[in-house]
Amino acid sequence: MTSLTFYGGVNEIGGNKILLQDKDTKVFLDFGKSFSRRAQFFEEYLNPRTSNGIVDFLTMGLVPDIKGVYRDDLMIMAGRKPEEPDIDGVLLTHAHADHADYISFLHENIPIHMGSACHLILKALSERASRTMEKEILDYKPRPYNIKDAPIKRKINEFRSRDKFKIGSLEIEPIHVDHSVPGAYGFIIWTSEGPIAYTGDIRLHGTHAEMTRDFIERAKEVKPIALISEGTRITDKVKQESEKQVYQESSKIVSETNNLVFADFNFKDVDRLMTFFNIAKETGRKFVVKMNDAFFLKHLSQDKHLNVPNIDDENIIIYLPKRGSGKYSDKDYKGKDKKFLDLHNTWTAEQIAQQPDKVLCAIGFYSFTALIDMKLKSGARYIHSSSEPYNEEQELSKERLNSWINHFKMHKFQSHCSGHARGQDLLKAVIDIDPKILFPIHTEHPEAYKKVSKNMVLVKEKRTYSL
Numbered sequence: 001m002t003s004l005t006f007y008g009g010v011n012e013i014g015g016n017k018i019l020l021q022d023k024d025t026k027v028f029l030d031f032g033k034s035f036s037r038r039a040q041f042f043e044e045y046l047n048p049r050t051s052n053g054i055v056d057f058l059t060m061g062l063v064p065d066i067k068g069v070y071r072d073d074l075m076i077m078a079g080r081k082p083e084e085p086d087i088d089g090v091l092l093t094h095a096h097a098d099h100a101d102y103i104s105f106l107h108e109n110i111p112i113h114m115g116s117a118c119h120l121i122l123k124a125l126s127e128r129a130s131r132t133m134e135k136e137i138l139d140y141k142p143r144p145y146n147i148k149d150a151p152i153k154r155k156i157n158e159f160r161s162r163d164k165f166k167i168g169s170l171e172i173e174p175i176h177v178d179h180s181v182p183g184a185y186g187f188i189i190w191t192s193e194g195p196i197a198y199t200g201d202i203r204l205h206g207t208h209a210e211m212t213r214d215f216i217e218r219a220k221e222v223k224p225i226a227l228i229s230e231g232t233r234i235t236d237k238v239k240q241e242s243e244k245q246v247y248q249e250s251s252k253i254v255s256e257t258n259n260l261v262f263a264d265f266n267f268k269d270v271d272r273l274m275t276f277f278n279i280a281k282e283t284g285r286k287f288v289v290k291m292n293d294a295f296f297l298k299h300l301s302q303d304k305h306l307n308v309p310n311i312d313d314e315n316i317i318i319y320l321p322k323r324g325s326g327k328y329s330d331k332d333y334k335g336k337d338k339k340f341l342d343l344h345n346t347w348t349a350e351q352i353a354q355q356p357d358k359v360l361c362a363i364g365f366y367s368f369t370a371l372i373d374m375k376l377k378s379g380a381r382y383i384h385s386s387s388e389p390y391n392e393e394q395e396l397s398k399e400r401l402n403s404w405i406n407h408f409k410m411h412k413f414q415s416h417c418s419g420h421a422r423g424q425d426l427l428k429a430v431i432d433i434d435p436k437i438l439f440p441i442h443t444e445h446p447e448a449y450k451k452v453s454k455n456m457v458l459v460k461e462k463r464t465y466s467l
């Protein structure tokens, strides 16, 4: 008996929670947060209550109500009995919230398997922000919360590409894929009925397209009985895009000016980070990062494959925001931030503004109050290097961003390539792999795969499919 049950990622982009059952073995493929479902009920000033444990999440369907999955403290808070974990592990494809975040609620005895770079990203994420109930992936504090309680660590097993491992009756082969975050993997899983393949999130136009091709090649070779494929951009219009193109466009934008340049991108996207870091170096500019992004440098620089500079690199400047007294007094900085003060490379907004042609500011929109302290003169450049807004909230944020751009008479540029494969690349991957059954997920348009698959399932949430 082998089956798949989908508790998330169905007709939505992300929120993947796929239960694979084989004989007595049960594993989840990802256990992510569904942004769209959360946004159906909650917004900035209306959030699931920490004081109610997991109850708000269960009641509003943000996590499935299934047995033997969740933490004892959350079960007790919900007025239920703690349950022995009935899941043998989670196979995490990558560190994005829509795949990883709701691991936070899982019982600590359920082992989480992830790539080593994925582990580093999660460490950086937990160090850069304060603890919240929806982001306690590596460890958690039992609720109700007591500040003195030591965090309870989860069992984390790291893997590397192609290193097979076993969980019960399953054998798992993780294979690296290219995506907008390092440490992303697809899985080939041998079940008692035959091999199945799961893409995770993939692309074929990024810096390391060959990694995704390795996965597709291997999936094709094993002749899978089932393929679970992402389809984020399955219906998008064809367009020319690559990380190299972002590099070329942005390099031109930076080298044409002696004024300040701001680059705004997601720091977890290490390819993009390195694109702008290298542009800074080549144009004789220092790369200015904000304090909480510095945690990414600190952790990711430990992985020699990634070539990420550490926080003490001669090309790195850490932006010191005003706190407390507003006078950059030592007393204003506490906790983790205090450590940055002792580094030689911490600069205030005023110091940055004094050398406009010697810096590339990767501090992002959320640090735009720095522009006030910089007394920014007209003509500075702003490169927006992430996706265009795709919901109302982001539209509003874009309007706000444009107001800042106009107020300070900056020039705005857009340069980006997506973390997800283009429609035609996804269709070709399915044709190449030629699975017995296709399960399209992580997409609002699963039906678009009909063109290439005679035997595909339009997945229904919570329904169990026997293989």
Ligand SMILES: [Zn+2]
Pocket: 013, 014, 015, 096, 098, 099, 201, 442
């Ligand atoms: Zn995703």
Ligand SMILES: [Zn+2]
Pocket: 094, 096, 179, 201, 419
């Ligand atoms: Zn992703």
